[in-house]
Amino acid sequence: MRILTICGSIRPNGLTNTLLEETVDELKKIVPKSEVERIQISDVKINVCKVSCNSVCSNNPYQCVQQDDFQLILNQMKHADMILLGAPQYFRAPPAQFHVLIERLVASFFNYECSNPKGESSPVHGKLCGIIATAEYSNPYVIMEYLADFCRILKMRNVVLDNFPYLGVAGQRSIEGTEIFHPHQRCKELAQKLVNLSKVLQ
Ligand SMILES: Cc1cc2nc3c(=O)[nH]c(=O)nc-3n(C[C@H](O)[C@H](O)[C@H](O)COP(=O)(O)O)c2cc1C
Structure with a gap:
């Protein structure tokens, strides 16, 4: 099983x-032979979407004219069996460098699908x-809603949980937050759900 983690924290x-x-540890307990690739946003070279070159991504399936890590990251996403997407809230929004990556991916998917000259569907x-x-x-x-929306736009499947906060795992640096969101139990639950669904889809 190939796992890709994308960490949006600096x-x-x-x-x-x-x-x-x-x-990841919980996933490896269930499927010990899993391979893990990790993307740490602070290590990524990614430029802001230039927008004015949108004829390129509108006419070329899920490609971008810029020479940075965009295509590499998209290839890693395509190659993975499952993706773990994580981001914190910095000043009421996701970290700027992470949002640049999200913006680039969303732009290329949105622009291509709006014109869709070759009819290719989302590679993820x-x-x-x-x-x-x-x-x-x-x-x-x-931030969960933001990440879930990103999944929807790329037509990926956000694996939801049976327990609050449903959309995934939430963590807060406070005792109250831990009591409300139970992140350790939810990590376990998320890992199990991901494995169950990956078996169903095989
Ligand atoms: C630059 C910066 C801005 C932050 N802004 C917020 C905020 O607006 N709201 C909030 O609840 N926490 C805020 N925090 C706290 C982080 O969201 C919280 O510590 C989170 O767990 C950080 O994740 P990380 O440790 O993976 O970076 C901020 C932290 C930093 C470093």
């Missing part, structure tokens, strides 16, 4: 990565995605 040792790794259609969002004093659900 801090590699922060709470978001801790919960991503906890979910139905890809299983687990969502992890963290915050300190705000409600991490804002």
